[in-house]
Amino acid sequence: MTNKVATLNLGDQQVELPVISGTVGPDVLDIRKLYGQTDCFTFDPGFTSTASCESQLTYIDGDQGVLLHRGYSIEELSEQSSFMEVSYLLLNGELPSKQELSDFSYTISRHTMLHEQLSTFYRGFRRDAHPMAIMCGVVGALSAFYHDSTDIADPVQRKIASHRLIAKMPTIAAMAYKYSVGQPFIYPDNKLSYTGNFLRMTFGVPAEEYEVIPAVEKALDRIFILHADHEQNASTSTVRLAGSSGANPFACIAAGIACLWGPAHGGANEAALNMLREIGTPDKIPHYIARAKDKNDPFRLMGFGHRVYKNYDPRATVMQKTVREVLAALKVNDPIFEVAMQLEEMALNDPYFIEKKLFPNVDFYSGIILSAIGFPTTMFTVLFALARTVGWVAQWNEMISDPGQKIGRPRQLYTGPTARTYLPVEKR
DSSP states (O other): OOEEEEEEEEEEEEEEEEOOOSSSSSOOEEEEHHHHHHSSOOOOOGGOOOOSOOOSSEEEEEEEEEEEEEEEEEEHHHHHOOHHHHHHHHHHHHOOOOOHHHHHHHHHHTTOOOGGGGGHTTTTTTTOOHHHHHHHHHHHGGGHHHHGGOOOHHHHHHHHHHHHHHHHHHHHHHHHHHHTTTTOOOOOOTSSSSHHHHHHHHHHTTSOOOOOHHHHHHHHHHHHHTTTOOOOOOOHHHHHHHTTTOOOOHHHHHHHHHHHTTTTTTHHHHHHHHHHHHHHHHHGGGHHHHHOTTOOOOOTTTOOSSSSSSSSSHHHHHHHHHHHHHHHHHTTOOOHHHHHHHHHHHHHTOOHHHHTTTOOOHHHOOOOOOOOOOOGGGGGHHHHHHHHHHHHHHHHHHHHHOTTTOOOOOOOOOOSSSOOOOOOOGGO
């Protein structure tokens, strides 16, 4: 908090707006009483200049390329931590002790099974249904099966629902994949890690023993960490908005999944991979860079630039290293990676991209990794949803626990007709 005050002059009226400071980052103007004092709203399409809540979870400095979870840098967490450890951190505020991590991982592993009747839900979808359509439906349906964890006023039930969502999302995602390829569902194996279990449920078959490749397991776990939470993005804001009405946690996360499905949000890594495949070979890069600069050409370089980051996305640095590890472990010689490397180098040294601050983001490399592991592009956003579930759950819990939280109710700038007199149809 701060004692600073901003003064707004509106005609003959002068209004003082309190200035609030967080622990780090820009100050914010408190406009909660602005309408009552001035009969005016603020106008901020996309809410890009509006702080919609107070949060202690994630901090982003887009100009400096900084991403912190509870104060810990994403670089340190992705190098030294595990997804289960980061999940505990986001949910509880502190890194776990060895025993706390063991207990938390055990608890999550005991919630991985789905109610058997849910398997019939999958068979109600067409075989060629997009996996994200299935995810929306199945996650929303969880509230019909787990009535003992939908009372949002009970902290114990909120905790159980949080654990269930984090634990069951890999099972739901793997079943969506299995259904799309016509293979039988694989039940969880609680002896495996969170990520290893997901790999087995996705790529294992009943007829053979599945062996988890450590480098692939580590790479995918790292991808999960990098996508765990990202402040008040569109899907997180959707979860919070749905939750502000008192909706149950399963419905709120289903709403987040629906928002994430949009190509401007969760589908960016699929678009980046498709772009690299379209370029095909390094010798064609100059041609495509020239197209990207041409305002009259609809072609755009996907995986470059970010709504928040105006510097190098710190997650992209980790992804670049991870790509090399995965391709080496799988002995994959992917020409697309060479295209990506040369495209990055040329773009980073091109005045056009430097001036516009178009740096590679996390989506630029993650699609290459997921494709090398064996995931079809239709599963990319599903994996994003799987990882982001812990962030959504942590944000939802934080909102519900906030005594000052209110139901979301944005206002508008009305530009339609003023009051008109109704005419009977015979006179029109």
